[in-house]
Amino acid sequence: MTAARRVLVVSDEPGILRALEAILVAHGHAAETAATAECAVEATAAARPDAVLLDLALGGVGALEALRRIRSFDAALPVLVIGGAEALEAEALERGADEHVSYPWAVSQLLERLDSMVRDVPTKGAVLARGDVEVDIVGRHARVGGRELALTPTQFDLLVCFAARPNRTLTPRMLTAGVWGRPDAPAGANVRVFVSQLRRRLELGRAAASIAIEPGVGYRFVPGAANAA
Amino acid sequence: MRQVPLEAEYRLLLGLAGWVFLLVVAIVVLLPFRSEANVGAIALAMLLPPLVATGAGPYPAAVAALVSGLAFNVFFTKPYNSPRIASSASVAAFVVYLVIAVIAAVIVARLRESRAVAAREAADAAVLEAAATSLAGAADVAAAVRDGLVRVAEAFDLRGACLLVTADGVERFGAFAGDSATAERHARSGGGPTRNERLATFQVATLSAPLGVLVTDSGQRLDPDRARGLASFAAVVGLAVERADLVRERAALRAAEQRGHRRTRLFEGVGHDLRTPLTAIKAEAATLRVKEAGHPELDAIEAQADRLARMVEDLVDLSRVETGSVEVRRERVPVDDLVLEALAAAAGDPPADRVDVDLPPGLPALDVDPALMRRALVCLLRNAASRDPGGRAGVSIARSADAVEIRVADRGAALDEAERAHAFDPPAGRPANVGLAVARGFVAANGGTLRVVPADEGAVFSVQLPVSHTPAAVRT
Numbered sequence: 161m162t163a164a165r166r167v168l169v170v171s172d173e174p175g176i177l178r179a180l181e182a183i184l185v186a187h188g189h190a191a192e193t194a195a196t197a198e199c200a201v202e203a204t205a206a207a208r209p210d211a212v213l214l215d216l217a218l219g220g221v222g223a224l225e226a227l228r229r230i231r232s233f234d235a236a237l238p239v240l241v242i243g244g245a246e247a248l249e250a251e252a253l254e255r256g257a258d259e260h261v262s263y264p265w266a267v268s269q270l271l272e273r274l275d276s277m278v279r280d281v282p283t284k285g286a287v288l289a290r291g292d293v294e295v296d297i298v299g300r301h302a303r304v305g306g307r308e309l310a311l312t313p314t315q316f317d318l319l320v321c322f323a324a325r326p327n328r329t330l331t332p333r334m335l336t337a338g339v340w341g342r343p344d345a346p347a348g349a350n351v352r353v354f355v356s357q358l359r360r361r362l363e364l365g366r367a368a369a370s371i372a373i374e375p376g377v378g379y380r381f382v383p384g385a386a387n388a389a
Numbered sequence: 390m391r392q393v394p395l396e397a398e399y400r401l402l403l404g405l406a407g408w409v410f411l412l413v414v415a416i417v418v419l420l421p422f423r424s425e426a427n428v429g430a431i432a433l434a435m436l437l438p439p440l441v442a443t444g445a446g447p448y449p450a451a452v453a454a455l456v457s458g459l460a461f462n463v464f465f466t467k468p469y470n471s472p473r474i475a476s477s478a479s480v481a482a483f484v485v486y487l488v489i490a491v492i493a494a495v496i497v498a499r500l501r502e503s504r505a506v507a508a509r510e511a512a513d514a515a516v517l518e519a520a521a522t523s524l525a526g527a528a529d530v531a532a533a534v535r536d537g538l539v540r541v542a543e544a545f546d547l548r549g550a551c552l553l554v555t556a557d558g559v560e561r562f563g564a565f566a567g568d569s570a571t572a573e574r575h576a577r578s579g580g581g582p583t584r585n586e587r588l589a590t591f592q593v594a595t596l597s598a599p600l601g602v603l604v605t606d607s608g609q610r611l612d613p614d615r616a617r618g619l620a621s622f623a624a625v626v627g628l629a630v631e632r633a634d635l636v637r638e639r640a641a642l643r644a645a646e647q648r649g650h651r652r653t654r655l656f657e658g659v660g661h662d663l664r665t666p667l668t669a670i671k672a673e674a675a676t677l678r679v680k681e682a683g684h685p686e687l688d689a690i691e692a693q694a695d696r697l698a699r700m701v702e703d704l705v706d707l708s709r710v711e712t713g714s715v716e717v718r719r720e721r722v723p724v725d726d727l728v729l730e731a732l733a734a735a736a737g738d739p740p741a742d743r744v745d746v747d748l749p750p751g752l753p754a755l756d757v758d759p760a761l762m763r764r765a766l767v768c769l770l771r772n773a774a775s776r777d778p779g780g781r782a783g784v785s786i787a788r789s790a791d792a793v794e795i796r797v798a799d800r801g802a803a804l805d806e807a808e809r810a811h812a813f814d815p816p817a818g819r820p821a822n823v824g825l826a827v828a829r830g831f832v833a834a835n836g837g838t839l840r841v842v843p844a845d846e847g848a849v850f851s852v853q854l855p856v857s858h859t860p861a862a863v864r865t
Contacts, residue, residue: 173665179672186679217665246760263664264698264736267675353754356723360750373726375734376760 165278166190168207170200170226171215171242180213183267197226204230204237211278212237213270216244216252224248224255231256238277242270246376250331253378260329260377276327288323291383293362293369295323304365314339315358318351322358322371322381331378355379404445408453411438416464423465428479432486435461439490443498450494458487506614513618516544520622524629531562534626538603541622542566545615548608551576552623554593554601554630561601568606576604586610591623595631649712653705660705663698670694699738699771703823706764710830717758717834724752724793727759728784731766739774745783752786755793756857757835765831765839768824769797769850776801776848788856795852796842804848809841812848825850 169180172195184191192207194200197220204212212230216223227239241252243263253260259277261270288295294303302309302319311319321330321338330338336351337343345351359371369383415438419431435457442453463472466479474480520537527533534552542550549569553576554561565573575583580590580602589611591603603623605611611619674690709715725748732741766784773782777799787794804812813829814822828850832839837854 173669175666175669176672179669179676182676183672183679186676263668264671264695265668267672350721350754352721352726353723356726356754359725373730373733375730375763 164188164190165210165274166192166207167274168192168194168200168203168209168212170194170197170212170218170223172196172219173215173217176215176242183270187271197221197223197229200226201229205233210238211274212239213242213274214239214252214257215242216248224252227252227255227257238274240270240274240277249377250333253329253331254333258328260374262374262377273327288320290323290326290381291367291369293319293323293367293383295319304362304367304369307365309361309365309367311358311361314349314354315361318354318358322379326381326383329374329378329380335379401445401449404442405449405453407444408438408442408457411441412457412460416460420464423469425467425478428465428482431465432461432482435465435486436490436493439494440497443494443501445498446502447495447498450498451491454490454494455487458483458490461486510614513544513615516541517618517622517625521625524625525632527629527633530629530633531564533629534562535564537622537626538564539566541619542605545605545618546607547605548587549573549606550603552593552601552603552626553577554626556600572604572606576602580604589616589619591620593623593627593630595627600627600630646713649708650714653708653712653714656705656708660701663701667694667698695736695738700823703768703827706827706831707823710827710834715761715830715834717761719756719835720759721754721756722759722762723754724748724786724788724795727755727757727762727766728786728795730759730763731770734763735767735770739770739780739782743774743779743781744770745781747783747785749786752788753793753856755854757837757854758831761831761835762854765828765852766795766797768828769839769852772824772828772850773797773799773801773848791856793854793856795854796849797852798844798847798849800847803844803846804841806843809843812841813839 167184167189169177169184169191170193171177171180174195177193177195181191181193192203192209194203197218200212200214203209214223214226218226223241223244227241230237230239235256238259239257240259240261241249241257242261243249243265244252246262249260249262259273261273286296286298288297292305293309296302297320300313300316302311302316317339318335321335332351332355333343335355336345339351339354340346340349355371362369362371369381372380372382374380415435419434423431439450439454439457443450445453459472462474462483463470466483467475474483520541524530524533524537531554534554538550538552541547543566547567549567549572550565551569551572552564554563563573571585572588575585575588575590580592583590587606587608587610589605589607591605592599593601593603603619603626605619607615671691671694674687674694678684678687728746728748732744732746735741735744770782770784774780778801781799783796783798785796785798787796812822813825829839832852832854835854837852839850839852842849842851
């Protein structure tokens with residue numbers, strides 16, 4: 161059982177709001193609700209919850225605007241967005257949401273992501289250890305279970321992006337920005353192709369870590385053996 | 390409107406009068422000079438009157454030449470003032486004169502006549518051209534046909550004409566000109582050969598099917614040139630009617646397309662609206678399960694809610710395919726990504742561990758819409774799992790120089806030829822076919838083909854996608 165957290169649930173759909181509240185309470189969390197973007201921003205500022213669940217189908221000024229306003233005064237607050245259109249989910253992630261669940265989400269997945277999001281603290285340091293994968297950022301080496309993993313420079317940069325934010329959904333644009341420092345890949349390069357190459361390198365290196373696909377949204381680096389798809 | 394014959398009689402009279410007048414003047418003027426020595430010059434001068442007669446036509450001109458010859462003989466060859474001919478030289482002069490006069494008269498008359506025919510043909514052509522032009526641009530084709538027929542009938546000097554356009558045995562419209570009673574009676578009986586020589590029938594037809602008949606009543610036997618002209622008028626009417634039909638059909642098609650787009654938007658809206666309560670139902674079931682363990686019904690509620698959501702999604706997508714409102718946003722995507730995305734997007738139906746995937750290394754990237762291809766592959770996976778006795782599916786990939794083939798196979802009952810032929814037909818009670826129809830539509834939208842390939846066991850669905858030969862991703 162995970163630690164109890166205070167979660168703000170934002171949706172203008174009473175059915176969703178009620179169900180999410182019930183699920184969170186049933187799993188030992190404390191839930192507050194907000195039915196509009198304005199209420200959500202106010203409640204965030206006043207109550208300082210541990211995490212926010214934001215329904216992307218929110219009407220009025222909309223979920224993305226609510227996200228922007230929340231981010232304007234709290235850059236670190238974990239925000240999980242709940243399934244809208246795929247493009248909207250990717251945009252929310254690029255604009256600062258930490259995680260998403262796509263429709264049709266399962267309750268277990270929602271809770272899992274909420275938990276890993278709140279727990280996650282990006283590692284600072286020269287070596288990122290993620291399951292059996294170690295990434296030495298300064299020395300530019302990657303090892304799997306102590307064995308050297310041969311990677312091209314771009315594949316290595318990509319692995320650094322993934323290892324820096326394990327268990328997080330990263331959109332192709334976010335990865336492109338991480339590897340090349342700008343949102344558009346250089347001509348002829350395609351981040352999807354590099355992700356595919358890196359995935360195969362990890363498989364060939366018999367890594368327990370893998371790169372899972374979030375359909376239509378992006379990729380997620382999963383350390384350990386449990387999530388190999 | 391009987392102008393043309395009047396003109397002909399007038400020309401006959403004028404020609405003959407001119408000839409008589411000139412003949413008398415020539416005789417009177419030349420009489421003082423008649424002598425054996427002058428007979429050649431006089432013969433030349435005497436050629437003039439018959440040439441004037443050519444205006445009356447070739448036969449009057451020939452008669453005029455003969456009569457002029459006789460006059461020449463009586464007045465200018467010895468013995469004078471008698472039809473007899475005395476010397477052999479005079480006989481020669483007379484015969485030469487006669488031959489030259491007749492030939493010249495006939496040639497000139499023919500030339501005049503052919504010029505008149507050419508002028509008439511040009512006039513006919515102008516009338517036909519005007520009719521064709523107005524028919525080609527007409528919004529109301531029936532009115533344009535009526536107007537054109539009246540003008541052609543007038544120009545072609547028809548007594549009457551009747552044009553009937555029918556469709557499937559039912560009269561669509563008729564056009565009439567002049568005294569059309571006889572022509573109409575014949576047209577209504579279907580046209581065709583008749584003992585009445587005044588009547589002529591022309592078929593009005595499109596390139597592929599008969600449309601009706603044009604019957605003309607010409608008052609006499611129809612001139613062959615004019616018959617050709619009327620046949621081409623009938624052909625132009627056929628094309629104009631067909632063109633008007635096509636324009637109307639296209640407008641109807643466009644309207645249907647717009648209705649289709651509206652329907653798709655409606656479906657998409659409904660699909661979105663259904664998603665919210667379905668999500669709520671699932672969430673409520675999950676909550677209940679946490680609170681009170683041990684109710685398998687709750688799993689059933691969730692599963693059925695998911696199933697309903699998938700059916701809605703399938704129907705929205707089928708509507709997009711059927712109304713042609715599939716938008717393709719191409720991206721460069723590695724083939725293995727497409728397959729893995731599909732497995733993830735199947736969301737447990739079928740579960741990823743029940744799909745045997747064979748992804749060889751070195752697969753290319755394709756320029757496709759990943760969302761559409763993902764949906765197509767999910768539909769194929771679900772179809773395969775629903776047919777397979779163990780709920781399994783197999784995915785294999787093969788590549789050739791310019792294409793990638795993704796095969797989705799199951800080990801269900803083998804499909805016979807008829808089943809393969811109808812695998813993608815719009816469903817009548819078989820929900821799996823909705824998915825297959827969607828898959829085929831989405832694959833086609835991406836420039837690929839989806840077909841069922843014969844197999845000894847189970848069904849094998851093959852997706853062929855072209856590999857673009859734009860520069861591949863730089864390996865760095």
